[in-house]
Amino acid sequence: MKSEIGKVKSYGESRGFKKLIDRKWKADEIDGWEMTAIAAYVLKAKGAYRVPSKDEKLFLFMIFKNIKWVDTIRN
Template sequence: MQPDWYPAWREEAFEQLTAKNARLAKDFRLGSWSHYDYDLTAGKLLFSDQSGVKVVSEIQIAGSTSAKAGNWLWAWANSNWPSEFTTDAQSARSFGQKHGIGELTQDYVKDDDLNALGWELTSAVTRICKACGAYRSPPDDGVGLYLILKTISWAS
């Protein structure tokens, strides 16, 4: 269930996110830091090396993939996440409801390529909410967490 324009729109969103993330990799060396932590009390993602925190980003949670379950779970459908950090995902859900896009309104979305699905759905959230980029935590036990980067800056 989706309008005819949605596949091209989602592909454009993915291309836009790819460009945004490439800029973040260049400007903030995302992808090269030895360590990351997310702090859901503060709503921040912190990138660091052995000398300390170097880059700070305000975040929202888009959703997660599970190899065991074989699906994507939207952040708004996961009661484990604080609601204040799922508002962008909720905006994507509202967009999906307005335009009749099933994958944005279903709690779970199944696909054979969960990594691609995760990035595609995260790119939709990034586009809808005009975020500056996104980050996926390295999969842990087959679970990938997809985060929306709202702001990003060098640590002071």
């Protein structure tokens, strides 16, 4: 994903969307979900997830492009 994030920045530049262009800005969880949703749209992701954190001020979001079913064998 890291190699494709430039597409999200380009999307922001073409639309004058400052939050997609600037590297750093003050944000909250809602901003994180909004940016994740835009990135998911631009990169054609199949899902998104917010990683739990003990720090109430730290939010980490991920998007998924490839989802595969994994069969598990139970002993």
